Amino acid sequence: VTAGAGRTRREAAxxxxxxxxxxxxxxTLRRHNLALVLGEVAVHGPLxxxxxxxATGLTKGTVSSLVDxxxxxxxxxxxxxxxxxxxxxxxxxxxxxxxxxxxGLEIDVDYTRVAVVDLTGxxxxxxxxxxxxxxxxxxxxxxxxxxxxxxxxxxxTRQGHAVAGLGVAxxxxxxxxxxxxxxxxxxxxxxxxVLSVLHGHLDDGPDGLPxxxxxxxxxxxxxxxxxxxxxxxxxxxxDFVYVSGEIGVGAxxxxxxxxxxxxxxxxxxxxxxxxxxxxxxxxxxGRGCLxxxxxxxxxxxxxxxxxxxxxxxAAPDGSVATLRRRADGGDREALRALEAAxxxxxxxxxxxxxxxxxxxxxxxxxxxxxxxxxxxxxxxxLGTRVVASSWAPTQxxxxxxxxxxxxxxxxxxxxxxxLDDPEAYVPAPV
Amino acid sequence: VTAGAGRTRREAAxxxxxxxxxxxxxxTLRRHNLALVLGEVAVHGPLxxxxxxxATGLTKGTVSSLVDxxxxxxxxxxxxxxxxxxxxxxxxxxxxxxxxxxxGLEIDVDYTRVAVVDLTGxxxxxxxxxxxxxxxxxxxxxxxxxxxxxxxxxxxTRQGHAVAGLGVAxxxxxxxxxxxxxxxxxxxxxxxxVLSVLHGHLDDGPDGLPxxxxxxxxxxxxxxxxxxxxxxxxxxxxDFVYVSGEIGVGAxxxxxxxxxxxxxxxxxxxxxxxxxxxxxxxxxxGRGCLxxxxxxxxxxxxxxxxxxxxxxxAAPDGSVATLRRRADGGDREALRALEAAxxxxxxxxxxxxxxxxxxxxxxxxxxxxxxxxxxxxxxxxLGTRVVASSWAPTQxxxxxxxxxxxxxxxxxxxxxxxLDDPEAYVPAPV
Numbered sequence: 001v002t003a004g005a006g007r008t009r010r011e012a013a014x015x016x017x018x019x020x021x022x023x024x025x026x027x028t029l030r031r032h033n034l035a036l037v038l039g040e041v042a043v044h045g046p047l048x049x050x051x052x053x054x055a056t057g058l059t060k061g062t063v064s065s066l067v068d069x070x071x072x073x074x075x076x077x078x079x080x081x082x083x084x085x086x087x088x089x090x091x092x093x094x095x096x097x098x099x100x101x102x103x104g105l106e107i108d109v110d111y112t113r114v115a116v117v118d119l120t121g122x123x124x125x126x127x128x129x130x131x132x133x134x135x136x137x138x139x140x141x142x143x144x145x146x147x148x149x150x151x152x153x154x155x156x157t158r159q160g161h162a163v164a165g166l167g168v169a170x171x172x173x174x175x176x177x178x179x180x181x182x183x184x185x186x187x188x189x190x191x192x193x194v195l196s197v198l199h200g201h202l203d204d205g206p207d208g209l210p211x212x213x214x215x216x217x218x219x220x221x222x223x224x225x226x227x228x229x230x231x232x233x234x235x236x237x238x239d240f241v242y243v244s245g246e247i248g249v250g251a252x253x254x255x256x257x258x259x260x261x262x263x264x265x266x267x268x269x270x271x272x273x274x275x276x277x278x279x280x281x282x283x284x285x286g287r288g289c290l291x292x293x294x295x296x297x298x299x300x301x302x303x304x305x306x307x308x309x310x311x312x313x314a315a316p317d318g319s320v321a322t323l324r325r326r327a328d329g330g331d332r333e334a335l336r337a338l339e340a341a342x343x344x345x346x347x348x349x350x351x352x353x354x355x356x357x358x359x360x361x362x363x364x365x366x367x368x369x370x371x372x373x374x375x376x377x378x379x380x381x382l383g384t385r386v387v388a389s390s391w392a393p394t395q396x397x398x399x400x401x402x403x404x405x406x407x408x409x410x411x412x413x414x415x416x417x418x419l420d421d422p423e424a425y426v427p428a429p430v
Numbered sequence: 431v432t433a434g435a436g437r438t439r440r441e442a443a444x445x446x447x448x449x450x451x452x453x454x455x456x457x458t459l460r461r462h463n464l465a466l467v468l469g470e471v472a473v474h475g476p477l478x479x480x481x482x483x484x485a486t487g488l489t490k491g492t493v494s495s496l497v498d499x500x501x502x503x504x505x506x507x508x509x510x511x512x513x514x515x516x517x518x519x520x521x522x523x524x525x526x527x528x529x530x531x532x533x534g535l536e537i538d539v540d541y542t543r544v545a546v547v548d549l550t551g552x553x554x555x556x557x558x559x560x561x562x563x564x565x566x567x568x569x570x571x572x573x574x575x576x577x578x579x580x581x582x583x584x585x586x587t588r589q590g591h592a593v594a595g596l597g598v599a600x601x602x603x604x605x606x607x608x609x610x611x612x613x614x615x616x617x618x619x620x621x622x623x624v625l626s627v628l629h630g631h632l633d634d635g636p637d638g639l640p641x642x643x644x645x646x647x648x649x650x651x652x653x654x655x656x657x658x659x660x661x662x663x664x665x666x667x668x669d670f671v672y673v674s675g676e677i678g679v680g681a682x683x684x685x686x687x688x689x690x691x692x693x694x695x696x697x698x699x700x701x702x703x704x705x706x707x708x709x710x711x712x713x714x715x716g717r718g719c720l721x722x723x724x725x726x727x728x729x730x731x732x733x734x735x736x737x738x739x740x741x742x743x744a745a746p747d748g749s750v751a752t753l754r755r756r757a758d759g760g761d762r763e764a765l766r767a768l769e770a771a772x773x774x775x776x777x778x779x780x781x782x783x784x785x786x787x788x789x790x791x792x793x794x795x796x797x798x799x800x801x802x803x804x805x806x807x808x809x810x811x812l813g814t815r816v817v818a819s820s821w822a823p824t825q826x827x828x829x830x831x832x833x834x835x836x837x838x839x840x841x842x843x844x845x846x847x848x849l850d851d852p853e854a855y856v857p858a859p860v
Binding site: 173181182184239251253255260261262263264265266267268269270272273274275276277284285286287289343347348350351352354355356357358359383384385386387388389390391392 | 611612614683685693696700706715786787816
């Protein structure tokens with residue numbers, strides 16, 4: 001699984017360096033086997049060397065040599081010896097949380113969020129900045145986002161981590177070449193070269209990105225979906241739609257474990273599925289789009305809660321928290337608005353499920369926070385509107401990652417890049 | 431590209447027969463090369479033997495031997511010699527229209543349609559029967575459909591064709607195992623084993639299917655989409671949605687040349703995308719689904735045209751023809767209904783395009799017949815509602831196959847099966 005776009009400078013430079021040293025075929029084999037062993041530890045660890053050998057078909061000697069290299073690279077660590085099933089002491093191998101990390105950056109409509117994630121999926125550093133990007137230029141927004149990234153790179157480096165790269169989540173349409181074409185809720189962001197601008201801010205200094213950093217840009221709902229799949233608490237998520245509720249509403253459609261992107265990369269624009277075709281005008285040019293009816297600001301307004309830009313789902317004193325409190329207290333205006341939003345969400349998600357046929361919906365962002373009130377009307381609409389619902393009811397789950405889903409998915413694309421091809425991170429044998 | 435389900439008895443029987451004769455490896459090679467040569471002729475023909483050798487990398491001797499076999503099997507024929515570009519006379523090779531044929535059967539809500547299609551894509555036999563399947567049992571409908579199939583098998587056999595199999599199109603949800611789970615407009619059709627029932631009617635007699643026939647069942651919109659791609663007049667259709675307008679409305683989503691089926695096979699249920707969430711009740715259980723607003727009967731009623739079940743798009747004296755005549759004559763009720771249907775279609779298709787990101791819409795069935803009136807409002811809705819429309823406007827095309835699209839696609843799945851693996855149709859060399 002790769003994000004919308006990626007590049008690694010080390011990758012381009014590698015072949016020449018290595019060909020000079022050793023025969024190409026042996027090089028390729030080692031590269032392949034490093035990935036094989038690391039992948040086995042990542043998916044099924046902790047595992048003993050003998051178990052890795054059995055699972056991969058490699059000899060124990062080869063496994064031991066490769067494991068030594070992976071341990072030296074900080075990708076794998078040896079846990080304390082335990083007594084195995086057959087009574088012999090084992091030294092289980094697991095991914096090393098002290099090794100290379102990925103940085104995830106999310107620029108959403110009214111906040112910026114950054115996280116450093118280690119190979120085991122744990123968040124080592126996190127920064128959240130309230131920032132209404134509708135009222136600043138893309139250049140200014142990206143400059144302050146870059147400053148947050150420098151901040152966490154600095155902190156992660158001090159903790160001894162190597163920073164392997166940066167994944168970036170944006171609330172808009174990212175094409176298959178990695179260009180942000182349009183962000184319907186951020187008028188100035190059109191054909192914005194987000195990664196190039198960030199590289200301009202981050203390519204030097206001790207708290208910048210290393211020259212061989214892997215960077216990637218993708219839609220925030222796609223990355224949140226991947227974050228949920230890779231790091232979330234629902235087992236065996238492989239075919240689902242992650243519904244990202246923020247000021248804008250998006251969907252990350254995952255089929256067979258990979259994001260379904262459509263022909264140009266723009267698939268999943270759930271927020272612009274019409275739920276009230278003659279309804280309020282939308283930034284996309286249409287009318288009555290889901291996000292005009294059940295997006296964060298529309299929902300708050302309908303509930304009579306003051307809308308403070310920047311009071312994201314995560315803020316304990318924000319508008320969404322106020323809405324939750326009122327709903328908990330039985331406020332009729334709040335409950336009515338939530339029920340209407342749940343029905344609207346159900347109409348749009350039913351359309352999506354009828355069109356793409358996924359068995360599971362994961363509610364994320366705002367919708368995860370408000371799931372207790374939305375789930376009823378949403379499930380009712382799915383039950384009546386999804387054609388296959390009588391024998392294949394759509395399952396509704398709630399994101400387990402909360403507001404971290406997109407940054408963890410963004411950082412995860414960097415970690416996946418390491419796991420898929422770790423050789424660049426492993427010193428060549430002398 | 432394979433349809434929802436397929437089986438070939440000859441395939442199951444083949445290995446044992448052949449292993450007795452010759453080494454498996456040589457057998458596999460010949461099988462592969464037969465498909466390679468036939469595929470080259472199918473895609474790029476007419477071609478000389480030398481051109482086939484150059485394109486496939488096989489020696490001229492091998493190509494000649496394989497071509498002789500393919501000619502003997504009636505899959506390829508040698509055209510009259512022509513003078514080639516380099517001045518030497520060539521004997522161009524092309525697919526043989528006198529060779530094996532596929533039968534396509536479409537059972538829609540109010541008609542049954544059958545066609546025999548040869549390897550070049552031409553229709554050799556066609557039968558259409560007006561039959562409202564809502565008022566008969568699945569058993570009775572399938573019995574009369576089987577009689578139509580026997581009729582064309584008889585005629586095709588008399589013309590000297592070998593019948594290679596039967597593809598069946600139904601207006602409902604076909605799962606990935608080939609079972610019709612539900613047809614929202616045909617209440618009795620639930621978990622109906624369509625292929626088994628048809629086999630029961632067709633498995634013996636000179637006008638039945640041969641014992642080794644390839645049979646497959648799929649949704650009618652999926653098969654119409656494939657028919658349009660394989661045999662239609664729009665070049666390079668590989669990423670598009672075919673919108674099938676009948677009493678029910680469906681969509682065949684094609685990405686990268688293959689039908690996008692979703693997890694269970696139910697993708698593309700465009701007819702049940704809500705366009706008026708509080709609108710009229712639908713057979714699916716929902717309200718205001720597209721087909722309740724812009725399906726054939728809804729549209730005719732809105733236009734004030736009497737609805738005669740069985741008066742399909744194709745019938746020159748049918749209700750749709752009446753609607754066309756009235757619209758041509760400027761009848762205001764007809765024009766108003768068509769405009770409203772075009773807008774409703776635009777709302778639903780915009781939702782689909784926003785969700786799956788396809789660049790092209792092909793109007794089929796009823797919507798092809800009424801395209802002159804629907805295209806304006808449809809294009810207007812796509813232009814305002816599709817998020818990517820400002821730089822990637824959705825292209826709207828009209829099906830070139832008319833009411834034959836689904837039967838040609840259904841027969842085409844049989845022909846594809848021959849082209850993908852022709853060896854079973856080629857006598858083994860002595």
